[in-house]
Amino acid sequence: MGAESSPKIVIVDESPIRAAILEEGLREAGFTGVVHISEMQSLLTRIYALDPDVILIDLENPSRDVLEQMFQVSRAVRRPIAMFVDQSDSASIQASVDAGVSAYIVDGLKKERIKPILDLCISRFNAFSKLQDELDRTKSALEDRKVIDRAKGILMKLKGMTEDEAYVLLRSTAMREKKKIGEIAQSILTASELLK
Amino acid sequence: MTSPLQIGFIPLIDAAALIVAVDKGFAAAEGLDVTLVREVSWSNVRDKLNIGLFDAAHLLAPVAIASSLGLGHVKVPIAAPFNLGLNGNAITVSPSLHAAITAEIDGDRFDPMVTALALSRVVATRRRSGAEPLTFGMTFPFSTHNYQLRFWMAAGGVDPDEDVRLVVLPPPYMVDSLTGGQIDAFCVGAPWNSLAVDIGVGHILHFVSDILERAAEKVLAVRQNWSEKNPQVVAALIRAAFRAAEFIEQPQNRGEAAHILAHPERIGVDAEIIERTLDGRLKISPDGTVRESSRYLLVGPEAARPDPVHAAWLYAQMVRWGQTSFSPEALQTAKAVFRPDLYDSALGSEGKTAAAPDMIGAFTGPAFDADDIGGHLAAFAIKHRKP
Numbered sequence: 001m002g003a004e005s006s007p008k009i010v011i012v013d014e015s016p017i018r019a020a021i022l023e024e025g026l027r028e029a030g031f032t033g034v035v036h037i038s039e040m041q042s043l044l045t046r047i048y049a050l051d052p053d054v055i056l057i058d059l060e061n062p063s064r065d066v067l068e069q070m071f072q073v074s075r076a077v078r079r080p081i082a083m084f085v086d087q088s089d090s091a092s093i094q095a096s097v098d099a100g101v102s103a104y105i106v107d108g109l110k111k112e113r114i115k116p117i118l119d120l121c122i123s124r125f126n127a128f129s130k131l132q133d134e135l136d137r138t139k140s141a142l143e144d145r146k147v148i149d150r151a152k153g154i155l156m157k158l159k160g161m162t163e164d165e166a167y168v169l170l171r172s173t174a175m176r177e178k179k180k181i182g183e184i185a186q187s188i189l190t191a192s193e194l195l196k
Numbered sequence: 197m198t199s200p201l202q203i204g205f206i207p208l209i210d211a212a213a214l215i216v217a218v219d220k221g222f223a224a225a226e227g228l229d230v231t232l233v234r235e236v237s238w239s240n241v242r243d244k245l246n247i248g249l250f251d252a253a254h255l256l257a258p259v260a261i262a263s264s265l266g267l268g269h270v271k272v273p274i275a276a277p278f279n280l281g282l283n284g285n286a287i288t289v290s291p292s293l294h295a296a297i298t299a300e301i302d303g304d305r306f307d308p309m310v311t312a313l314a315l316s317r318v319v320a321t322r323r324r325s326g327a328e329p330l331t332f333g334m335t336f337p338f339s340t341h342n343y344q345l346r347f348w349m350a351a352g353g354v355d356p357d358e359d360v361r362l363v364v365l366p367p368p369y370m371v372d373s374l375t376g377g378q379i380d381a382f383c384v385g386a387p388w389n390s391l392a393v394d395i396g397v398g399h400i401l402h403f404v405s406d407i408l409e410r411a412a413e414k415v416l417a418v419r420q421n422w423s424e425k426n427p428q429v430v431a432a433l434i435r436a437a438f439r440a441a442e443f444i445e446q447p448q449n450r451g452e453a454a455h456i457l458a459h460p461e462r463i464g465v466d467a468e469i470i471e472r473t474l475d476g477r478l479k480i481s482p483d484g485t486v487r488e489s490s491r492y493l494l495v496g497p498e499a500a501r502p503d504p505v506h507a508a509w510l511y512a513q514m515v516r517w518g519q520t521s522f523s524p525e526a527l528q529t530a531k532a533v534f535r536p537d538l539y540d541s542a543l544g545s546e547g548k549t550a551a552a553p554d555m556i557g558a559f560t561g562p563a564f565d566a567d568d569i570g571g572h573l574a575a576f577a578i579k580h581r582k583p
Contacts, residue, residue, distance in 0.1 A: 042378070059236075071268045093243065
């Protein structure tokens with residue numbers, strides 16, 4: 001796609017990582033005119049100055065309502081802007097809302113030109129949430145790990161156990177009480193805190 | 197129990213009946229299994245309701261109408277069988293604009309005609325001195341806030357599209373923008389006006405109930421086709437919301453209601469501010485001046501029955517400000533969004549309220565006539581009707 005035919009795309013996203021992932025994907029696909037706005041102050045003024053063909057915004061962003069103002073007839077608007085996903089395209093709406101992104105386009109831009117942008121956007125947003133989930137899980141696993149190590153230390157000291165014995169006690173208690181080892185470890189920490 | 201329902205809401209005090217219906221168990225008592233989903237924008241609430249991710253939603257009354265008419269967005273017919281709130285917004289101005297208006301006031305400062313004329317003199321002075329136009333924040337193009345601000349300032353001769361700037365701002369950004377000077381005033385629902393006053397960056401100039409006695413603000417909205425397929429569920433929702441509205445209405449329950457609403461997963465502001473709001477007792481100036489009004493925010497049973505006249509008034513504002521052009525069919529569609537029939541069939545005689553003769557009660561202009569919108573709008577000098 002030549003530079004002159006590449007639509008100008010604005011990404012409105014307060015998450016710099018997600019915006020970078022999306023921007024990279026768009027550039028790889030040949031969309032060269034991509035601008036990221038992370039500052040929500042004077043959002044409309046910046047958008048009017050950039051005069052984009054497509055605006056992508058994440059659904060966690062309260063400033064989505066600000067963009068709705070672009071549909072209003074007003075002297076400030078040079079061209080009418082319409083929501084991309086038209087009535088016949090409920091699958092696209094569903095997919096983009098599920099992924100957590102919304103798209104607005106300048107009226108008149110052809111649907112087949114927008115489709116690849118939105119599809120890419122949806123897949124990158126989904127990839128980002130998967131990454132986020134993994135990160136959250138890793139974080140909580142690390143937390144558990146620390147808590148378990150400290151609980152083992154307490155058991156070893158109080159009951160004169162080896163590290164392996166302490167772990168076996170934690171694990172068997174967790175199984176008996178139908179709880180996670182991390183939870184049992186946490187209650188040992190809490191109890192030892194109380195009994196100090 | 198029916199199948200689980202997902203209901204969206206924006207953290208505002210006029211979601212009270214919906215939140216209390218769920219958290220106090222009125223919904224469960226009706227056999228409903230409701231999960232409330234807190235949202236960050238009206239666009240999200242509208243889209244998620246439209247595509248079926250939400251079964252019902254706390255929605256701006258004008259958005260329900262715009263959605264049914266296909267204005268600004270995808271056309272999805274909406275049914276509003278229950279008013280979650282009437283009134284409840286307020287106009288808050290920065291200390292410097294407050295001083296400028298106060299200096300121009302000639303009469304009762306709670307009379308919106310007096311303040312609108314004062315505003316018009318402030319606007320004229322600013323224009324002569326070459327100052328930037330005043331900027332007013334409001335929450336959505338299709339919102340009561342937008343129409344109430346416009347109705348008020350136009351009465352004093354201020355053209356909302358020519359003489360000032362009206363900008364959409366998400367409610368959580370209003371107070372910051374007023375503090376930072378990006379806006380000079382805003383019209384927003386509770387609790388945001390009180391927050392601005394509490395931290396000393398704003399004065400409440402008007403409760404919108406000064407401008408209109410009774411205006412539909414937020415509705416419980418469902419997709420029309422969904423309501424046709426699930427009449428029992430809709431009736432149960434109406435009854436649960438009505439029980440909650442009755443509960444909140446009792447002064448002895450206000451503390452508990454405020455406590456429920458204050459939860460971080462719900463509205464997430466101080467219970468004390470919520471209770472003051474429900475009582476209609478608001479601090480209006482940083483110096484501690486308190487103003488009370490029994491009409492400030494109506495979320496009780498007397499506000500609950502939807503009135504198609506309110507829908508017609510909102511449609512008339514869309515026409516007045518050029519968001520759409522008038523058609524008798526569109527007027528019928530707009531009126532049919534408000535569903536007193538569904539409300540009555542769910543509640544029977546219990547839900548009936550005494551109707552006031554002029555259901556809108558605007559501070560200026562002729563009494564609203566839903567059957568002659570063209571004639572009604574002709575009485576207003578400033579308007580931007582589509583050609």
